[in-house]
Amino acid sequence: MKLLQLHVDYIDYRPIEKEIEGAEASSGPERVEDAVVCFVSVEEGDDDGVAVRAVEELKASMDELKASRLLIYPYAHLSNRLAPPSRALALLRLMEDKAKERGIEVHRAPFGWLKSFELKLKAHPLAERFKEIGGEAVPKALVAEEKLKSYWYIITPEELIPVDEFDFSNYGDLERLARYEMAKSRAEHVIPPHVELMKRLELADYEPGSDPGNMRYYPKGRLVKSLLEEYVTEKVVEYGGMEVETPVMYDSAHPSLSSYLNRFPARQYMVRSEGKELFLRFSACFGQFLMAKDAELSYRHMPVRLYELTRYSFRREKRGELSGLRRLRAFTMPDCHALCADMDQAKEEMVRRLKLSMEVLEGVGLGGSYELAIRFTKDFYEQNRDFVHRLVGLVGKPALAEMWEKRFFYFVLKWEFNFIDSLGRASALSTDQIDVENGERFGIKYVDRDNVKRSPIILHNSPSGAIERVMFALLEKAYKDMKEGKVPTLPTWLLPIQARVIPVSGVHLEYAREVMERLDGSGVRVDLDDREETLSKKVRRAEMEWVRYIVVVGEEEVKSGRISVRDRVKREVRRMGVEELIKEVKKEVEGKPFRRLPLPKLLSKRPTFHPL
RNA sequence: GCCUCGGUAGCUCAGCGGGUUAGAGCGCUGCUCUGGUAAGGCAGAGGUCGCGGGUUCAAAUCCCGCCCGAGGCUCCA
Numbered sequence: 019m020k021l022l023q024l025h026v027d028y029i030d031y032r033p034i035e036k037e038i039e040g041a042e043a044s045s046g047p048e049r050v051e052d053a054v055v056c057f058v059s060v061e062e063g064d065d066d067g068v069a070v071r072a073v074e075e076l077k078a079s080m081d082e083l084k085a086s087r088l089l090i091y092p093y094a095h096l097s098n099r100l101a102p103p104s105r106a107l108a109l110l111r112l113m114e115d116k117a118k119e120r121g122i123e124v125h126r127a128p129f130g131w132l133k134s135f136e137l138k139l140k141a142h143p144l145a146e147r148f149k150e151i152g153g154e155a156v157p158k159a160l161v162a163e164e165k166l167k168s169y170w171y172i173i174t175p176e177e178l179i180p181v182d183e184f185d186f187s188n189y190g191d192l193e194r195l196a197r198y199e200m201a202k203s204r205a206e207h208v209i210p211p212h213v214e215l216m217k218r219l220e221l222a223d224y225e226p227g228s229d230p231g232n233m234r235y236y237p238k239g240r241l242v243k244s245l246l247e248e249y250v251t252e253k254v255v256e257y258g259g260m261e262v263e264t265p266v267m268y269d270s271a272h273p274s275l276s277s278y279l280n281r282f283p284a285r286q287y288m289v290r291s292e293g294k295e296l297f298l299r300f301s302a303c304f305g306q307f308l309m310a311k312d313a314e315l316s317y318r319h320m321p322v323r324l325y326e327l328t329r330y331s332f333r334r335e336k337r338g339e340l341s342g343l344r345r346l347r348a349f350t351m352p353d354c355h356a357l358c359a360d361m362d363q364a365k366e367e368m369v370r371r372l373k374l375s376m377e378v379l380e381g382v383g384l385g386g387s388y389e390l391a392i393r394f395t396k397d398f399y400e401q402n403r404d405f406v407h408r409l410v411g412l413v414g415k416p417a418l419a420e421m422w423e424k425r426f427f428y429f430v431l432k433w434e435f436n437f438i439d440s441l442g443r444a445s446a447l448s449t450d451q452i453d454v455e456n457g458e459r460f461g462i463k464y465v466d467r468d469n470v471k472r473s474p475i476i477l478h479n480s481p482s483g484a485i486e487r488v489m490f491a492l493l494e495k496a497y498k499d500m501k502e503g504k505v506p507t508l509p510t511w512l513l514p515i516q517a518r519v520i521p522v523s524g525v526h527l528e529y530a531r532e533v534m535e536r537l538d539g540s541g542v543r544v545d546l547d548d549r550e551e552t553l554s555k556k557v558r559r560a561e562m563e564w565v566r567y568i569v570v571v572g573e574e575e576v577k578s579g580r581i582s583v584r585d586r587v588k589r590e591v592r593r594m595g596v597e598e599l600i601k602e603v604k605k606e607v608e609g610k611p612f613r614r615l616p617l618p619k620l621l622s623k624r625p626t627f628h629p630l
Numbered sequence: 631g632c633c634u635c636g637g638u639a640g641c642u643c644a645g646c647g648g649g650u651u652a653g654a655g656c657g658c659u660g661c662u663c664u665g666g667u668a669a670g671g672c673a674g675a676g677g678u679c680g681c682g683g684g685u686u687c688a689a690a691u692c693c694c695g696c697c698c699g700a701g702g703c704u705c706c707a
Contacts (some may be wrong), residue, residue, distance in 0.1 A: 039651080055657090077690080151676090162700090208698060209699090209701095210700085213699095213700090217641090218641095224698080224699070226680090226697080226699090230698075230699085241675085300707095302707085331707080333706085333707085335633095335704095335705075336631060336632090336704070337631070337701095338631085338632085338633090338700095338701075338702065338703075338704080338707055339703095339704070339705065339706085341700085341701095344707095345705090345706075345707085346707090349707065351707060353707095354663095358675085381704055434706090434707085444706095445706080445707080446706060446707055447707075448707090449707070451707095480707060482707095483707045484707040485707095486707090487707060518665085522664085522665070522666055522667095523664045523665060523666095524664065525664075531636055550663095550664095551665095551669095552664090552669085552670060553665060553666055553667060554666090554667065554668065554669070554670085555664085555665095555668080555669055555670085556667090556668095557666095557667045557668060558667090558668035558669060559668085560667095561667095562668080568667075570666070570667060572665095572666060573666090574666085582666085582667080584667060591667065625639075626641095626657075626658085628640085628641075629640060629641045629642095629656075629657050630641085630657080
């Protein structure tokens with residue numbers, strides 16, 4: 019809503035003729051003296067809240083001007099994205115009522131008329147003002163969510179225990195999760211440890227030239243991220259996911275999409291193009307649902323599993339919510355939907371996906387580092403008690419449960435695995451939901467056994483959660499280890515540099531290069547520190563870069579043909595043959611994706627993106 | 631978005647009750663050292679003091695706005 023506010027000695031206006039069909043009845047010409055005239059354009063997306071705020075702002079500036087008389091004057095020329103006339107008129111009337119309630123003497127010029135006017139503006143600095151109210155409509159889901167009523171429990175395979183009655187003595191992280199979810203966390207003025215690490219290890223960094231929450235990934239970060247992406251994708255394909263790719267932006271005027279937007283509590287990035295308002299996807303749902311709607315589906319195909327690794331999904335989170343790799347505005351999310359014929363099939367499928375998610379977290383190195391939270395409506399719980407407790411049983415430890423009195427979201431049950439970081443905050447990783455709305459909303463149909471078309475129940479699973487968030491959790495976990503006196507590291511298959519060859523002096527460089535090439539040729543991610551530095555200094559640097567195997571070669575190694583290997587994790591130096599080391603690394607990374615080092619192998623040739 | 635705190639060399643930070651050429655360590659460049667498992671020695675280069683505006687004879691230092699970061703409110707992948 020746009021407001022042009024003028025403090026006038028007088029204004030005369032005269033309705034000439036109706037401009038639109040929905041024009042109001044006119045009460046004829048009017049003269050208002052010593053008043054504030056407010057020219058108003060009501061814009062697309064303005065709601066009652068905008069009108070109310072507009073009146074509050076008007077009231078405030080009228081108090082300042084010591085004015086008590088207001089003329090609300092519909093004026094379409096302040097905006098090129100006007101609301102429909104009926105909506106505009108409704109809001110103008112609302113403004114009139116609200117202003118009266120605030121004790122203002124209100125006049126209002128008729129809506130929908132061609133009018134002429136003449137006015138005399140008061141000559142003082144505050145006499146002319148322009149205001150813009152709203153601009154962004156808060157999705158209804160965000161507003162409604164705040165009012166949502168829910169009850170908290172600890173759930174075990176057998177029972178549901180009110181949170182206050184549960185003995186947390188052996189469940190520290192679960193208690194932290196419950197605290198975090200139910201209450202507000204206390205203020206801690208600390209830079210998150212993973213932010214420090216992501217920079218120091220040259221993985222990722224903030225990009226001030228973009229929008230907050232959009233990161234840059236250096237070669238090592240891109241490598242780690244690629245490996246995780248590849249791993250998760252392989253696991254999902256193995257489970258039966260069909261990998262697809264869909265657009266990153268969608269028309270917000272599309273009927274199914276706009277109604278879905280109102281059911282999802284998040285803010286969107288908007289892009290304008292050729293008169294369209296496009297929003298950037300916050301998940302892969304749209305693309306996959308639109309694809310499923312156009313597909314020919316039979317009960318024989320169910321469950322149908324569509325998978326996409328979104329690079330990116332976008333959510334315009336509030337500034338204060340953004341935090342390193344933990345919470346971003348652009349993030350990479352594996353998103354796998356399963357279209358299920360009925361609730362029984364959906365439940366069975368959800369069990370498979372819970373297992374898949376556990377395997378994936380185990381594989382990336384977060385096995386055992388998460389707590390389950392499970393949320394459901396009261397109705398669903400009462401009808402599916404056994405199933406809910408069975409899910410909890412699969413994870414094998416008590417979990418946090420939230421029970422909603424009524425269904426507000428599109429799902430009836432949702433679970434997440436939460437990682438608890440060193441600051442006691444919970445972050446969701448894997449998640450799955452049982453969606454009972456969107457099959458119908460998007461017009462997705464399958465032909466059932468009885469030749470009737472039905473809409474499927476849809477599961478929304480991210481087996482790992484956002485890839486960036488997995489990186490966050492791995493770094494936070496390493497930090498926790500460090501605090502406990504252990505060596506902070508990543509799983510070997512994710513280490514940017516698995517092995518580094520260091521010659522004792524320049525004369526051993528050629529031999530060192532041979533050793534490096536043998537390792538490289540066997541699929542070990544290796545490099546060579548050929549800089550003119552002391553041995554100690556080069557070892558120190560390798561340690562700080564979290565290189566797992568530090569291979570030193572000098573006179574003795576040249577003679578014996580064996581190498582000296584410093585194992586950073588086991589904290590020991592061993593002598594072995596090159597083949598032995600290769601075998602050991604291979605065993606460490608078995609079954610995991612491999613990528614070559616995307617950096618010059620010689621340290622002397624390598625630029626620094628972020629100093630240690 | 632709002633509230634609180636911060637932004638000085640590539641990095642980490644000192645200086646900031648206004649006033650000569652803005653400092654340190656690390657990193658970088660050069661020289662020296664040919665060194666056996668977490669920092670060898672010497673020298674040098676490098677700064678729009680976040681950006682813009684204001685106050686002042688004079689601003690890194692005081693004031694305002696903006697940008698970026700951290701924390702909170704809030705919410706999630």
